[in-house]
């Protein structure tokens with residue numbers, strides 16, 4: 001069988017694309033290896049009607065809804081290779097050594113986070129340290145916050161100030177903060193600490209103190225960090241997809257990449273703003289693009305050169 005579309009990645013982007021394509025009666029196969037970057041959090045926020053939902057519960061509900069669409073298949077499997085067979089056919093191979101043929105590919109594989117170089121940061125990431133104030137700022141409003149950042153320091157600090165005036169910025173010896181930016185932050189009562197952080201203290205995921213190299217302990221209970229984002233795979237590169245200025249896969253508003261028949265949605269394309277609802281929305285738009293292109297092809301519109 002040749003599927004209309006293979007979706008790689010079953011986060012909100014891939015799942016919403018599957019929903020829309022299933023409702024278009026398209027034959028869809030979706031692969032997911034359950035390793036989303038938000039798996040560290042217990043609650044996610046800002047998705048209307050689902051504010052505070054656990055990410056795994058959001059997926060469970062999505063799977064339940066998709067079960068109503070018989071032309072959508074979900075596979076708990078990792079895609080290891082995507083090969084172009086002809087101008088209109090691709091082959092997707094999985095870690096279980098299964099192969100699937102399809103006409104269109106939707107890349108919805110999300111991103112991978114690499115944390116700043118602070119010992120023990122992973123013990124707190126997702127419980128008291130977060131990356132996005134729009135996702136978790138409300139929950140930590142008015143708390144003693146840390147911004148731990150080695151890039152875009154001033155921008156993140158100014159944003160976080162929206163939620164708490166009790167804010168200390170840690171550049172961890174590496175961050176670049178121009179003098180005028182530092183002075184601006186300090187003029188608003190934001191302390192800037194440029195020393196290297198030697199560790200974070202706290203228990204059960206709850207941050208209590210930031211420890212500097214000289215032994216100084218600074219009380220902080222929550223904070224925001226700036227991870228480095230990367231694609232966890234080489235599909236975009238191997239398929240010849242161009243990247244946008246943020247490093248995401250470049251697409252038009254319907255998820256079309258520069259490679260005919262290859263689409264992208266969610267964080268892997270947009271990078272910022274990274275939100276569940278934005279990812280789900282872009283999955284929906286890509287599905288509409290895919291169905292529109294399949295329809296045009298069916299009615300004989302010539303393929304672009």
Ligand SMILES: Cc1cc2nc3c(=O)[nH]c(=O)nc-3n(C[C@H](O)[C@H](O)[C@H](O)COP(=O)(O)OP(=O)(O)OC[C@H]3O[C@@H](n4cnc5c(N)ncnc54)[C@H](O)[C@@H]3O)c2cc1C
Nearest residue numbers: 009011012013033035038044045079110135266267275276
């Ligand atoms: C700590 C943290 C907290 C966050 N909190 C919030 C929040 O409160 N509210 C909010 O709106 N957003 C939040 N976000 C952002 C949100 O999680 C992302 O924007 C959203 O999950 C992106 O959806 P996606 O479908 O693009 O990618 P993802 O959700 O990352 O899903 C991608 C999926 O693709 C799968 N995959 C990748 N490669 C393969 C492969 N080769 N084969 C098969 N499957 C593959 C992965 O396992 C994963 O399941 C948070 C992010 C982080 C890191």
